[in-house]
Amino acid sequence: MNLAPSDLSHFDWDNQRVFLAILTESSLSAAARALHVAQPTVRRRLDALEHSIGTVLFTRSPAGLQPTPDALVLAGHAAAMASAAAAFARAASGPADGVAGTVRVTASEIVGTEILPPMLAALRARHPRLRLELHLGNRNEDLLRRDADIAVRMVRPVQTALHARRIGAVPLGLFAAPAYVGRHGLPARLADLPRFALIGPDRAAGDLAMVNQAGLDLSRDDFALRTDNHVAQLAAIRAGLGIGICQHPLARRAPGLVPVLPDLFSLPLEMWVVMHEDLKRMRRVRTVFDHLARSLADYLQGPAGLDK
Known part of the structure; x- marks a missing residue:
């Protein structure tokens, strides 16, 4: 790749969306399904992008389309643009006031599945014009890059320019x-x-290290059921199935553990x-926060607080 700054003016964001979809899906057909477009459209847009930057972005392999080194260099930039585009769309989705x-x-999978839904239901009942997107995963999304507007985190945030409120432990x-x-x-x-059936992590070494630091002396082989x-x-x-670690408020839910x-x-x-920090001025985000x-x-x- 050897582009002058003036070459960037003709880039088509739809072509880069196709690029990201192929990176994720590893095939033209799967990328087309993910984008809800026809496969020839995906092929055409990929060809246009490769022509505009003068390099091949994918090669064929038995496992599907594999990104070239140039594609891997561009991946982070395209992902940042996708996050910015999504943040722009959310910001424009309603009045700031x-x-x-x-x-x-x-939020994490356990928080987003077991804890947040009744809270969000109560919020939507009060503000029916709100539209909520809920992204679940144990990787902390980058709020500075606007991957999300609000995060529920189980670790203290260390990034600057963030507004954070500690709820408790x-x-x-x-x-x-x-x-x-x-x-x-x-x-x-x-x-x-170890004489009982234990439920615990599979390959998440960090989870096992955390519980052992808290007083348990267990190895991966001690668990009868392993899942991350x-x-x-x-x-x-x-x-x-056995004994495992659970949040106390979840354990108190009927029928109770x-x-x-x-x-x-x-x-x-x-x-x-x-x-x-910048989103504090946007009323709908502050209301959800x-x-x-x-x-x-x-x-x-306790469970009684879930509908408040």
Whole structure:
């Protein structure tokens, strides 16, 4: 690639959207489905982009289309442009001084699946012109790059130019379903845990390190069921597969889980609500931020707070 700045003026954003879709999907047909366009359109736009920058972006392989080194260099820039375009669309979706339009919220899978939905339902009942986007994932989205408007995070944010509110610390503990306890009883001490069916991480070394630092002495082989998906872990605990780690407020939900060694193991996990400093002036974003902060504070006090 060897482009002068004047060459950039004729770039077509739709071509770059196609480029990003092929990067993600690894085939023209899958990219076309993701973009809801015809495959020849994807092929035409890729050809146009490659012609405009004078380089090949993908090569064919048995695994599908593979990005060239030049494509990998461009990927981050195209992703940043996609985030900026999405942020622009959200900002333009409603008046800055009204509670209408689109707000994008990001949270972990467990928070977004188990905790936020009733809170967002109450918010939408109060402000029906709001449109909410909920992105779930355990990777922290970059609020400075406007990947999302608001984030619920379980670690203290370190980026500057962010407005952050600490909600409190969510207590984590060991829990089991009543049916499992009825069949197998409870351990008397932490050293007894490997004799029970344990539910825990698969390849997420950070999760295992965190619980071991809190007092457990377990290896990956000690778990009878391994998964890095926290929603799946909770479902397995509720189904009676074994003992696992759960947030105390979630464990209190009916029919309720049985605490295991509560005096010997407890792990506090901080909860923050965060947004970009510039978005404080946008009323709909501030409304969602304040509602989530209040609702999550209620959540830490117990299930009764979920509908507040």
